Amino acid sequence: MWCKLNDSINEYQLLEESVKRGAAFIPGSIFGTEKGYVRFTFGRENNRAIRDGISRFAEELNNIR
Secondary structure: OEEEOOOOOOHHHHHHHHHHOOOOOEEHHHHOOOOOEEEOOOOOOOHHHHHHHHHHHHHHHHHHO
16 A cells, blocks of 8 residues: 655655554555655565554654654
């Protein structure tokens, strides 16, 4: 799932901090997109783990702003 970040945020700093909270994503620039996009991959996770991961990501996103 691709997501566009609304604010100008350093996606690598966000990744580093998110991983500390137990949530990971792939910065879109790795795939050649412009900055400000992130990609979530969750094909092997259950619904609860997905919700928890997105919540952790959202918490860190709010902290970095």
